Amino acid sequence: MRYSIFSLAAQTLAGHRGWKPAWRDAAPKAEYDVLIIGGGGHGLATAHYLASRHGITNVAVIEKGYIGSGNVGRNTTIIRSNYLLPGNTPFYEHSLKLWEGLEQDINYNAMVSQRGVLNLYHSDAQRDAYARRGNAMRLAGVDADLLDREQVRAMVPFLNYETGRFPIQGGLLQKRGGSVRHDAVAWGYARAADQRGVDIVQNCEVTGLTIANGRITGVETSRGPIRAKKVALAVAGNSSRLAAMAGMRLPIETHVLQAFVSEGLKPVIDNVVTYGAGHFYISQSDKGGLVFGGDIDGYNSYAQRGNLPVIEDVMESAMGLWPGLGRIRMLRHWGGVMDMSMDGSPIIDHTPVDGLYLNAGWCYGGFKATPASGFCFAHLIARDEPHPVATAFRLDRFATGRVIDEKGAGAQPNLH
Amino acid sequence: MRITCPHCGARDVQEFTYLGDASPSRPDGLEATEAAMFDYVYQRENPAGRHRELWYHGAGCHAWLTVTRDTRTHAIEAVEPTKRPKAGTAA
Ligand SMILES: Cc1cc2nc3c(=O)[nH]c(=O)nc-3n(C[C@H](O)[C@H](O)[C@H](O)COP(=O)(O)OP(=O)(O)OC[C@H]3O[C@@H](n4cnc5c(N)ncnc54)[C@H](O)[C@@H]3O)c2cc1C
Ligand SMILES: [Zn+2]
Numbered sequence: 001m002r003y004s005i006f007s008l009a010a011q012t013l014a015g016h017r018g019w020k021p022a023w024r025d026a027a028p029k030a031e032y033d034v035l036i037i038g039g040g041g042h043g044l045a046t047a048h049y050l051a052s053r054h055g056i057t058n059v060a061v062i063e064k065g066y067i068g069s070g071n072v073g074r075n076t077t078i079i080r081s082n083y084l085l086p087g088n089t090p091f092y093e094h095s096l097k098l099w100e101g102l103e104q105d106i107n108y109n110a111m112v113s114q115r116g117v118l119n120l121y122h123s124d125a126q127r128d129a130y131a132r133r134g135n136a137m138r139l140a141g142v143d144a145d146l147l148d149r150e151q152v153r154a155m156v157p158f159l160n161y162e163t164g165r166f167p168i169q170g171g172l173l174q175k176r177g178g179s180v181r182h183d184a185v186a187w188g189y190a191r192a193a194d195q196r197g198v199d200i201v202q203n204c205e206v207t208g209l210t211i212a213n214g215r216i217t218g219v220e221t222s223r224g225p226i227r228a229k230k231v232a233l234a235v236a237g238n239s240s241r242l243a244a245m246a247g248m249r250l251p252i253e254t255h256v257l258q259a260f261v262s263e264g265l266k267p268v269i270d271n272v273v274t275y276g277a278g279h280f281y282i283s284q285s286d287k288g289g290l291v292f293g294g295d296i297d298g299y300n301s302y303a304q305r306g307n308l309p310v311i312e313d314v315m316e317s318a319m320g321l322w323p324g325l326g327r328i329r330m331l332r333h334w335g336g337v338m339d340m341s342m343d344g345s346p347i348i349d350h351t352p353v354d355g356l357y358l359n360a361g362w363c364y365g366g367f368k369a370t371p372a373s374g375f376c377f378a379h380l381i382a383r384d385e386p387h388p389v390a391t392a393f394r395l396d397r398f399a400t401g402r403v404i405d406e407k408g409a410g411a412q413p414n415l416h
Numbered sequence: 417m418r419i420t421c422p423h424c425g426a427r428d429v430q431e432f433t434y435l436g437d438a439s440p441s442r443p444d445g446l447e448a449t450e451a452a453m454f455d456y457v458y459q460r461e462n463p464a465g466r467h468r469e470l471w472y473h474g475a476g477c478h479a480w481l482t483v484t485r486d487t488r489t490h491a492i493e494a495v496e497p498t499k500r501p502k503a504g505t506a507a
Contacts, residue, residue, distance in 0.1 A: 240462035251458040253436065254487070299434045300487045302464040307417045307490070309430045342458045398458040399450075411457050414434060 003107055022187055023194035028201045028226050032060045034381060035219060035228035037206050037242060039063025041072035041182075041367065042359055043234035044189035044200075045374020046381070048106065051196035053375070054382035059198045061190075062221060064205035068186035071236050072367065074336035076259050076293050078272050078283065079368040080117045080177035081142050084133045087392030087404040088345060089140040094389045095372030096142075096176060102371060108188030110180050111286060116271040117177030118147075118155065120321075122166040126276055130172040137174070145173045156273060159322050166277035166320075179272060179283055179291075185370060209245040215354040216246075232357040232381055234373075237302065237337030239360035246353050250360065251342040251398045253413040256301040257293070257364050258310055260333040262325075264288030273321075280317035289331060292318065296340070296364060298414040306335040338364055343403035344416030348376050348386070349395040357381050358395060363416055420495050423477040431475035437461065438468040438482050438498070464488055470498060 001007060001020055011018055034050060036043045039061045050056045061067075079099055081092035098105075099112050121127045127146075134144035148170045153161055161168055190200050201223075208220035209231065218227035233242050237254045265288050274281040279295035294314035297306045311333065318325050341347065341361030346369065351358050359377045362369060376387035386393075397403055398411075409415035417429040437460055443452040464487055471481045480498040485491065 238464075240460070241464055244461075249459040249461060251460070253460055253462050254464075299485075300436070300462065300467055300469065301490065302488045303490055307429060309428070399454045412436070414436075 022191040026199035031227040033058040034230045036061045036232045038235035039067035040070040041370035042373045046377045047193035047198045048189045049378035057197040071336040075367040077179040090389045098371030106188045106192035110184040114178040116175045118171045120171045120276045122277040216356040234359040239339045255296045255340045256335045257296045258306040258335045259293040262290040275321045278317035340413035342411040343405040345404035348393040432471045435470040438470045
């Protein structure tokens, strides 16, 4: 069924009893041309672009839980393309352009909202760094505006301009940045891929990779073996575990990141705002809850839950930036496990095993990358060559010294 | 999460700084091959389960500790003073 104003009107008159499930809950077949492991945003987007752009439809997405149970349903939904380095900027801008046309492409309302992302600065040095970043963005054709304190105050008057320990001096604004409803991204890509014949297989855990003479031939799963000509890994925080099944180690550590939602409020904050003097960022969901977060906990973790020190740190930063938040109650919080790479940038590449492809290292910023990640991964799988905007995301860049380190933090994943 | 420092007793995790996996040891810089150096700097086991890792007790005794912790539950099995120096050991 195509979703439109007419299907909505027809269903309204019929009492909404005719809606069909958005995708089939498929059972695994014995063999596929391409098996995608991981039913998160990246795996589902890869399936959609393989089917819609490359005509490859004998594809299954294998998910150990239900789709959307991983980071795609746990993130704070922010999209932007305000990157500094040449390897990153064109890729994230490609992603933002795909977000801008996504809902027409997949015929699904993902609530893409370009409400603007404002990064605050609190010192002269930080202003200079943001001016440099903004200039790099503009040179690459990305929108960026450097605002002074009064321009920021006109946008977000309720922040603390008078008594802050680190007074707000201004901000770097990307107007085309914003937020997207994250579950809808998983559901929308799943539905679009399913309509072209892709099998979405849930509750099916991959427990082994079958490799013969240096070539992948299939996978072992909790629902039996599945043969495949090509296997593509898109398992985010579990990348090292899947790579270990192929005898590989990766330049990745798995870390937990927490996020928070307040009780529902009337509209109070129109944009996404990030604090430049501490680890805190905030926006408001369409349901009314304030969605906010901060830094990763900072130690290896597969637990999908974090500890109290980070919660305290986030709340302190929140109060420092926006004292009015002290009146608001926190409703819930959760954690997700992320693939923190050694340079803070992702990997989309072949592996040393023929027919085995890797999509990993997204750190805490892979939601915004979802469309371009799927687009470029599909390109790599279909044509066996990297997409032009993803050529820098090589697995061997750590060995050759071509790292893409936005922060210049070095090989210390918890500092990226 | 609390870490029971052998010198200071049970302390809040906020007093400590995390470095990472304790198993890689730095190859001798003059003798090391590029491959060995790459392996030491970048490649990690990153296990889901038992992990031996280095923590620094910065707000306490200033000792480097080797903590054995389950990365699936955060449960700590053992905390020992780190004996070998982090750098300069032969590969
Ligand atoms: C709290 C939090 C906030 C974040 N905020 C933002 C943000 O504001 N903006 C942004 O850009 N990014 C953000 N991120 C990062 C972003 O969510 C991730 O980088 C991105 O979602 C990862 O890609 P994915 O959607 O494919 O991952 P996932 O949804 O995690 O998909 C991976 C899937 O693989 C499955 N899997 C794992 N092992 C197996 C196996 N053996 N067999 C079968 N399936 C398996 C998992 O169950 C999972 O569903 C945030 C992350 C977190 C945790
Ligand atoms: Zn101590």
